[in-house]
Amino acid sequence: xxxxxxxxxxxxxxxxxxxxxxxxxxxxxxxxxxxxxxxxxxxxxxxxxxxxxxxxxxxxxxxxxxxxxxxxxxxxxxxxxxxxxxxxxxxxxxxxxxxxxxxxxxxxxxxxxxxxxxxxxxx
Amino acid sequence: xxxxxxxxxxxxxxxxxxxxxxxxxxxxxxxxxxxxxxxxxxxxxxxxxxxxxxxxxxxxxxxxxxxxxxxxxxxxxxxxxxxxxxxxxxxxx
Amino acid sequence: xxxxxxxxxxxxxxxxxxxxxxxxxxxxxxxxxxxxxxxxxxxxxxxxxxxxxxxxxxxxxxxxxxxxxxxxxxxxxxxxxxxxxxxxxxxxxxxxxxxxxxxxxxxxxxxxxxxxxxxxxxxxxxxxxxxxxxxxxxxxxxxxxxxxxxxxxxxxxxxxxxxxxxxxxxxxxxxxxxxxxxxxxxxxxxxxxxxxxxxxxxxxxxxxxxxxxxxxxxxxxxxxxxxxxxxxxxxxxxxxxxxxxxxxxx
Amino acid sequence: xxxxxxxxxxxxxxxxxxxxxxxxxxxxxxxxxxxxxxxxxxxxxxxxxxxxxxxxxxxxxxxxxxxxxxxxxxxxxxxxxxxxxxxxxxxxxxxxxxxxxxxxxxxxxxxxxxxxxxxxxxxxxx
Numbered sequence: 001x002x003x004x005x006x007x008x009x010x011x012x013x014x015x016x017x018x019x020x021x022x023x024x025x026x027x028x029x030x031x032x033x034x035x036x037x038x039x040x041x042x043x044x045x046x047x048x049x050x051x052x053x054x055x056x057x058x059x060x061x062x063x064x065x066x067x068x069x070x071x072x073x074x075x076x077x078x079x080x081x082x083x084x085x086x087x088x089x090x091x092x093x094x095x096x097x098x099x100x101x102x103x104x105x106x107x108x109x110x111x112x113x114x115x116x117x118x119x120x121x122x123x
Numbered sequence: 124x125x126x127x128x129x130x131x132x133x134x135x136x137x138x139x140x141x142x143x144x145x146x147x148x149x150x151x152x153x154x155x156x157x158x159x160x161x162x163x164x165x166x167x168x169x170x171x172x173x174x175x176x177x178x179x180x181x182x183x184x185x186x187x188x189x190x191x192x193x194x195x196x197x198x199x200x201x202x203x204x205x206x207x208x209x210x211x212x213x214x215x216x
Numbered sequence: 217x218x219x220x221x222x223x224x225x226x227x228x229x230x231x232x233x234x235x236x237x238x239x240x241x242x243x244x245x246x247x248x249x250x251x252x253x254x255x256x257x258x259x260x261x262x263x264x265x266x267x268x269x270x271x272x273x274x275x276x277x278x279x280x281x282x283x284x285x286x287x288x289x290x291x292x293x294x295x296x297x298x299x300x301x302x303x304x305x306x307x308x309x310x311x312x313x314x315x316x317x318x319x320x321x322x323x324x325x326x327x328x329x330x331x332x333x334x335x336x337x338x339x340x341x342x343x344x345x346x347x348x349x350x351x352x353x354x355x356x357x358x359x360x361x362x363x364x365x366x367x368x369x370x371x372x373x374x375x376x377x378x379x380x381x382x383x384x385x386x387x388x389x390x391x392x393x394x395x396x397x398x399x400x401x402x403x404x405x406x407x408x409x410x411x412x413x414x415x416x417x418x419x420x421x422x423x424x425x426x427x428x429x430x431x432x433x434x435x436x437x438x439x440x441x442x443x444x445x446x447x448x449x450x451x452x453x454x455x456x457x458x459x460x461x462x463x464x465x466x
Numbered sequence: 467x468x469x470x471x472x473x474x475x476x477x478x479x480x481x482x483x484x485x486x487x488x489x490x491x492x493x494x495x496x497x498x499x500x501x502x503x504x505x506x507x508x509x510x511x512x513x514x515x516x517x518x519x520x521x522x523x524x525x526x527x528x529x530x531x532x533x534x535x536x537x538x539x540x541x542x543x544x545x546x547x548x549x550x551x552x553x554x555x556x557x558x559x560x561x562x563x564x565x566x567x568x569x570x571x572x573x574x575x576x577x578x579x580x581x582x583x584x585x586x587x588x589x590x591x592x
Contacts, residue, residue, distance in 0.1 A: 006210070013209050016124070017134040024137050038159060039136070045206040127462045185463070197459030213457040214334050214362075324467050352469045353476060378512070379503045385516035397476065426513060 006050050014050040018043045022058045025069045036069040063089035064096055127194045130186060131201060132209045135160055138186050140167065143195065145182030150175075162204050220435060221248035222417035223442035226318070226340060226367060226405035229254045229291070232265045234410070239289060241411040246418075249288040249442065251316055256306070259293050259314065266291065281315055281446070290446065292316030294340070300329035311335045315449045318367070321350055331358040334458075337445055338403060340367040343387035350387070351394060359400035363448070365441055366391060366400060370420060371407035388427055395433075401441040404434065478519060479548045482577045484587035485558060487540045489569040498522055498542065501564055506557040518554055521545040523580060526588060541588050543580060551576055 006014075021043040025036035040062045047054055061070050068091045070076035077088040083104075087096040125133045141154045155167035158174060165184075167175045179198040186194050203211055224242055229235045229252040242250045254262050266289065270282045281290040293314045297303025303319065303326055311317060319330035321342035327350050330339045339359065342350030351359070351366065359366060368391065372384050395402045404424060408414045415423075421434045429437070454462040471477065487493060499522050506515045525542030529535070546554045558571045577583035585591055 010209050013129065013132060017209075020134045020137060035158060042136075042160075042205055045204075046209075049206045050209065127460070128456050131457065131460055193463045194456075195461045195463050200457065200459035216334060216452060216455045216458060324469060348469065350469075352472055354470055378507050379515075382503075382507065382512040382516040385513060386519065389516060393476065 011050055011052055014046050014052045017046055018052065018054060018058070021046075022061065026061075026071075029069060029071050029074070033069070033075075037067070040067055040069045060087060060096075060098070063092060063094055065089075065094045066092040068092070125188050127188065127192055130188060130194050131196055131213070132211070135165065135186070135201070135205075138188065140165070140187070141185040142177060143183045143185050145177075147178075147181065150177055150182060153177075160205050163202060165201075220439050221443060222246060222438050223249040223251070223446075224406050224408075224414070224417075225251050225316075225338070225403055225442050225445075226369060226407045227252045228407065228409045229258065229262055230409070232262070235262070236269070237411055238408060238414070239287075241414055243284075243287050245414060245416045248286070248439075249290070249446070251290045251292050251442075253292045253294040253316075253318055256293055256295070256310065259291065262291050288446070290315045292318055292337075294318045294320055296320045297326050297329070300325050303329050304333070307333055307335050312453070316445065320344070322346060324350070327351060328355055328358075331355045331364050332362065333364070334362045336362070336364050337449065338365045338367050340405075340407075341369050341372065342366060343384065343391070344372075346387075347383075348387070349390035349394075351391065353394065353398070356394040356398040356400050360398045363401065365403045365445060366395070367403040367405055368424075368437075369405055369407040370415065370423075371409075371413055373423075374413060385427060392428055392433075401444070402433070402437040403441060404437040480519070480545050481548045481551050482523065482580055482583040483544045483546055483551060483554060483558075484574040484577065484583045485542055485544060486572050486574055487542070487569065488537050488572075489540070489564070490537055490567040491565070492538055493525075493540055493564075493569075495522065495525060497564065498525060498540075501561055501569075502544065502558065505561045506554065509557045509560055510553060514553065517547060518550050519545070519547045520554065541574070543583050543588070 021039045025039040028039070029036045043054070043058075044067060046052065062068065063070055063076075066089065068075070068089065070087065070089055072078050075090045077086075077090065079086045079088070083101070084097045084099050087098070088094075089096070125138075135157045136159065137157065139154065139156050142150050142152065145151050153167065153169065153175065155169045155175065157165055158168045159166035163180065164176050164178055167177055169175060179201045182198050184196050184198060186196060188194060200213070201208065224247045227235070227238050227242070227250060235252055238252070239250055252262070266282055270284060270289075281288060283289075291314065293310050293316075295303065295306050295310065295317065297306060297319065307317065307319075316337050317335065318338040318340050319326065319336050321327045321330065321339050322344035327339060327342045330336045331351070344350075356366075358364075368388055373381060376384055391402070404420060406414055406420070417438060421438065424434050424437075425431070451461055456462065487498070502520060502522065503515070506518065506520065521544070523543040523545050525540055528539040528541060544554070544558075555573050558573055561569060561571050563569055574587035575583070577586055
């Protein structure tokens with residue numbers, strides 16, 4: 001069955017549904033953790049069936065192997081080491097590494113601009 | 124945004140719902156927030172925290188949308204896996 | 217029978233005064249509701265003069281059904297399509313103008329197009345000018361799925377004689393046989409043009425009993441399915457899809 | 467466009483009635499049909515005849531060799547609904563004249579198919 005491209009309104013609907021699901025998972029995590037794991041699974045189903053990329057903020061909030069919802073400090077550890085962000089899922093112990101070069105470059109550019117602005121102000 | 128026109132394709136989890144009619148008399152009149160959804164059932168969390176699993180195809184639901192509108196949906200319309208509901212085709216009345 | 221309401225669903229509307237005579241006669245005979253059918257052009261005209269007579273201009277004109285002390289009158293539109301495509305166009309444009317939409321059967325293509333269309337309410341006289349009854353198991357399954365009512369018109373029996381009348385009765389029997397198998401809504405109407413074509417509900421029930429219909433089926437045809445059509449069309453404007461309905465929040 | 471015929475379970479079941487007609491005048495097909503329908507209608511009335519599903523399938527003319535005789539001999543097959551053959555047979559034998567000319571109908575027999583009706587009653591194969 002050819003999957004092909006889904007119509008536009010379907011993809012919009014899928015995106016909205018994924019956002020709703022993750023927001024709910026965020027809220028529900030403190031009382032009912034197993035519900036938010038279930039929400040992550042549902043969100044993943046939608047994103048795989050309709051070929052929708054999850055937004056950056058949500059992609060980091062669930063474990064890639066055991067698909068559990070990760071809340072920093074509760075069941076996941078986030079560290080920076082040699083240019084990468086390490087997400088460690090405490091449920092299954094998986095380590096996910098993500099480079100953050102874009103953010104570094106952005107930081108350097110901001111620093112240069114602030115110097116330039118200061119110099120112009122002094123003259 | 125959830126509108127009456129795409130509520131049956133949209134996410135049902137998180138909406139408050141009331142069961143109006145059902146083949147199982149005990150379920151009629153129950154209110155609650157939808158917590159979980161599978162192909163044939165909806166899991167409701169009652170205000171007092173108890174969870175009830177309700178079959179979709181045998182009852183009539185009143186969903187309350189965030190903006191306050193109430194939509195009456197026949198359970199038979201919702202019978203499909205949550206991710207398949209988006210692409211399910213319906214007959215325009 | 218507690219509060220069984222009798223409906224006569226197909227009266228042919230021509231001039232305003234003759235329609236009024238028809239309505240009063242139907243009311244006297246014991247009917248609880250009536251629906252008069254006009255062609256597309258005369259419909260608006262009829263709507264205005266109904267408004268003038270009954271609600272004397274107080275209520276807005278877009279009202280589509282009227283009540284004189286719980287005797288309900290609903291004007292409707294009857295469509296003759298030349299070919300399926302032309303029929304679909306007419307249905308799309310006329311659906312939200314009226315409460316009841318009826319398609320005049322007779323041509324096979326029209327019968328099929330009408331049965332497959334959810335927006336159509338009644339397919340009237342599929343056997344008109346035909347040697348067979350106009351519908352078969354394929355059409356009746358579609359009619360059941362889309363809730364299209366098939367109408368048996370009493371006027372055809374009245375106006376015909378001898379072999380033509382017995383052929384029409386044979387078509388009635390075929391439609392009844394199909395209805396028993398596929399359970400599409402059946403409708404028994406008078407199709408009256410003048411007051412001389414109207415009969416009391418009990419007479420019509422007696423006549424159709426000897427055509428092979430039993431009591432419950434006739435009651436279904438005269439009172440249950442017409443009232444279902446009326447209620448269904450009331451909610452049609454806030455029905456989004458087949459099972460979904462918007463309720464004005466409390 | 468033709469309607470698809472009904473499935474066998476819904477299609478009415480038929481019986482074929484072979485008959486012969488001896489008349490003083492030539493009987494074309496549509497006169498034959500008119501006469502049979504007339505007699506059934508007069509005898510049983512419209513409501514009953516609508517049950518019979520009458521249909522004259524074929525009629526054969528058998529007076530080519532004896533042209534000098536003063537009567538015309540004709541055989542034919544009439545299709546009717548199973549279960550109502552007696553009523554149709556009764557109505558057939560009540561026919562006695564048509565446009566002032568004398569006429570008689572004999573039913574030769576009943577059969578379930580056209581083929582067996584022709585073989586048994588109309589053209590007995592040697």
